[in-house]
Amino acid sequence: MPELRIIRSYAGVQDSHKIESYIQRGGYQALPKALGMDPDDIIDLIKRAGLRGRGGAGFPTGVKWGFIQRDSKKPIYLCCNADESEPGSFKDREIIEQDPHQMLEGIIIGCYTINSHKSYIYIRGEMPYGAGVLERALEEAYENGYLGKNILNSGFDLDVVVFRGAGAYICGEETGLLESIEGKNGEPRPKPPFPAQSGLFGCPTIVNNVETLAFVPHIINRGAEWFSEIGTPKNTGTKIYGLCGQINNPGLYELPLGIPLRELIDEYGGGVPGGRKVKAVSPGGSSAPLLTADELDLKMDFDTLSEVGSMLGTAGVTVIDDSTCMVRVAQNLAHFYRDESCGQCVQCREGTWWLEKMLTMIEEGRGRMEYIDTLLDACSQMRGTTICALADGCAMPVESIVKKFRHEFEEHIKLGKCPFEREHMGEWS
């Protein structure tokens, strides 16, 4: 089955990042339409389409936009979250680099809807190429009258700027992102207040993911019914799934929400290399609890995965084969979160450090049986107790690995060494 490409119309197109290419593919047709609509009708349309945020949490976009008090005396902001740093996720980078105008059209429509005249695209510092592409796209959009004063003679004004980060995963968290734009450390804020009430510079603010915004023009063009018929009733539309790790055909695949994981791995990913078998799957970026080989018939959508205690997250799927040590996987992940914790909350700062240390001791054969339950205790203490979800993002996958692959932990401790013969975690070619 081919992909169902709504966003990825740029795939394989030469110079797809240029404005002419986007226009040729039907781009900037939604904008004049939207500018002629009542903002309440746009919000209603996005709600009826069922669009849910693609940044990880799956929050309904129309509902979020509806939180903004549009007659606010303060300026209103829309920030596009282009920080993509969740391990296993690589979809936003492609949209940014290959089709910046598609997300930009979504930004302009979003701003019109919430009555915002200034938007920031927050792109991570490690994407210099993407930042350059975006800068040029903005110039093209200004030249063509899609940005600036009186856009397409509608009377609506909008400025969009690119803000480059400087290396910190936590700036993907929406309030960390706002702090960073304000020139501070990207330390997440306690909520409430939510950004819609008090966000950037204390003003009403919406933060949306790149992929979420890229869907907006298509929904304006083709209608809520069209969109809501794709996928499953509460998980509508397509999703750009990423496949990586130990898989034959890694890459991005745009498919209806709700595709079975097994189909994704076998049909699109071509299965696991070297005749090996799937052992575990991280289904939605590294913060999602892992699934085992017995769970491959699950549907890849927000609700199905949350029902089984995991999450769709960014739908960046990392496949782990049966030659891989799961203690090492957990250790690698804990290292990431320890590295990226902003340090504000004790449970996160100490917890991530402690998890990595315990996992390292077990991996190196210096563990004791009681460490296993200590690990689980530490995970439960980190969950739901911190300012932002980073601590949960570390505890959830680690806890799932300890619970689902407990025998591997026991084996390490009994043997006093890693039972896997490998010196390294994976092999390179």
Next chain:
Amino acid sequence: MPENMKLTRELKEKIDSIVAKSETKQSALIPVLREIQNAEGYLTNESMEEAAKILGLTPANVQSVATFYTMFFRKEPGKHVVWLCRTLSCALKGAEQAEHHMCEKLGVHTGGTTSDGKITLMEAECLASCGTAPVMLVDDDLVENLTKEKIDRIIEELRKD
């Protein structure tokens, strides 16, 4: 590098134009620090104090931000900086071997700079290119599907430059 030099006039002008475009002075901080690093290679105490003065912040404030973000250097790095991804998807595809190989070839530990001052090797977390793992960022360029040969070729080129 210019430990005792004030910011050049050209750099000052660039900074002024960043500040003019920013909604608040403080929100110019990260772009300003990047501009200084682009010009001078890294952030000296001097230049951070200058930035603090221009933006009406305390030096401690600026130091804190320069420390928080991993891409700011407070010591002089090599002429080229290589950011090798260590995170899960890259590790599953051999990033550990790649790192080992790099360290051996360059004669440095991760975080170190070659004795000729040409190359600094840094560890990166997920670079959003997991589908083409293992990957690294060489200055501004992403290099994907790393192999031993690719790494050797790139090191060769960087050394010559």
